[in-house]
Amino acid sequence: MAKIQIHGVNASPFVRKTRVVLAEKGIDYELIPVMPIGVSDEYKKISPLGKIPCYQDGDYVLPDSSCIIAYLERIHPNPAIYPADPKQFGRALWYEEYGDTKAIESIGPIFFQRVVRAKIMKEEPDESLVNKHLTELCPPVFDYLEGEVGDSDGIVGGRFSVADVALGSVFVNFQHAGEKVDATRWPKLAAYVEHVHARPSFKGIIEEEKAAFASL
Ligand SMILES: N[C@@H](CCC(=O)N[C@@H](CS)C(=O)NCC(=O)O)C(=O)O
16 A cells, blocks of 8 residues: 655654654654745645645645644544643644744744755855844743643643644754753743653654754
8 A cells, every 4th residue: 555645854843743743643654855945836736835744645635734633633543632622622723823833933034044044055044033033032932832831741731732743843943953942041841842852753753854954
């Protein structure tokens, strides 16, 4: 039987979200490299917004990490990645959305400058932009998350969920950019990120990505 295909590249926080859930659920797949810049018309037929990731299983195609994860939950319900309790379910979707939008808007440009621009495009990174994000745009996000995370396995209901997948994924890009959450200022968030990244599903992918960046 042909393997499930995930189109995308590993540094994308959205591709990583999908891969972490596939790993959590023990679903086999292959990663088909698609760079998210200047994608082909052929790729736009399966991912009309031209974004990565896109899921493909035979002639079934599905773009968007959040859609893919929701679909995976239906075809492979165990282990569950969404809380069963309706209120917790709602909160998990909220943190996923926060990770996919506000958190990525504040952290993504740091990764872009330090990794994509400096290491892949071999250009001088804009450190003043990096500094603006580190000093002005990230702190309110970290302050908010510091107030939300607890001491347990997951930000919602004490169990690992899609919320942790999304939030943990953004912080991998922060790490690739040579940054770490300052544990003196945001102790709970720093411990939370470390804990999420230590899960086997995250750990394997982080190590693979680090090895890929080291060879650049
Ligand atoms: N909501 C989408 C966002 C995906 C996304 O923005 N991916 C980026 C790469 S990290 C991309 O493909 N960007 C190319 C573009 O916006 O044209 C998801 O969750 O999959």
